Amino acid sequence: MEPEAVVNAFIAAVERRDLDGAIALLAEDVRYENVPIAPSVGRAAARATLEMVLLSAREVEWRVDRQVVSGQVVINERVDRFRFEGGWLELPVAGFFEVGDDGLIALWRDYFDMATYMNQLGELTGGG
Amino acid sequence: MEPEAVVNAFIAAVERRDLDGAIALLAEDVRYENVPIAPSVGRAAARATLEMVLLSAREVEWRVDRQVVSGQVVINERVDRFRFEGGWLELPVAGFFEVGDDGLIALWRDYFDMATYMNQLGELTGGG
Numbered sequence A, B: 001m002e003p004e005a006v007v008n009a010f011i012a013a014v015e016r017r018d019l020d021g022a023i024a025l026l027a028e029d030v031r032y033e034n035v036p037i038a039p040s041v042g043r044a045a046a047r048a049t050l051e052m053v054l055l056s057a058r059e060v061e062w063r064v065d066r067q068v069v070s071g072q073v074v075i076n077e078r079v080d081r082f083r084f085e086g087g088w089l090e091l092p093v094a095g096f097f098e099v100g101d102d103g104l105i106a107l108w109r110d111y112f113d114m115a116t117y118m119n120q121l122g123e124l125t126g127g128g
Helices: A003-015 A020-025 A042-056 A114-125 B003-015 B019-023 B043-055 B116-123
Strands: A026-034 A059-070 A073-084 A087-099 A105-111 B026-034 B059-070 B073-084 B089-098 B105-111
Touching: A003 A020, A003 A059, A003 A073, A003 A087, A003 A105, A020 A042, A026 A042, A026 A087, A059 B059, A059 B073, A073 A114, A073 B059, A087 A114, A087 B089, A105 B089, A114 B116, B003 B019, B003 B059, B003 B073, B003 B105, B019 B043, B026 B043, B073 B105, B073 B116, B089 B116
Parallel strands: A026 A105, B026 B105
Antiparallel strands: A059 A073, A073 A087, A087 A105, B059 B073, B073 B089, B089 B105
């Protein structure tokens, strides 16, 4: 698969909340960085984070507003949407993906504002 | 100037803390968005924000770690560094620029984590 097709398939798996399908598109030693917090290395760590994020929501929709490809690099501007009992959480994200020759994502780095996420999470789940 | 040259010149002006030089590269009706806060429209608003950011620091260095060009769009991953009395503040940023045919920046959108900025600002300036 071409790099953009890999990223598109990854996002489609995320939206289905298909954790196995999403993780299968990450390299064994994937570097996964949510920029506001510490980066992680390896599928297991990525799986733990994704599981928490995806399975706590009732629906997941990652709207891609722009996507640019340069060689093995895929960059997108997204609005990551998560439906909770109280409504939809919407998080603007800039994502950078590096896809290896093996068709697996070797780097996934998301820039976003953590407070934008946490404040909505608190409102929509009654926590926070 | 090509889109990438415009963005490079803009960043160079920022690093010189040359507010007039930076603003001259923005379109009259530039859309300037710091994603964690409200977007602004127009040079005057961009100038007010940039002035506050640039002139409060003693030195400014925006390190570009990756830059990708696609037509009129320039995307970069940066570490925006600001030196205060207490030391350097370092902010990871994903920047998206759209450059018009007139060689001026029509859209400038930066994704970053506001708390990463504010926490360091508080530590380095004794405020916050």
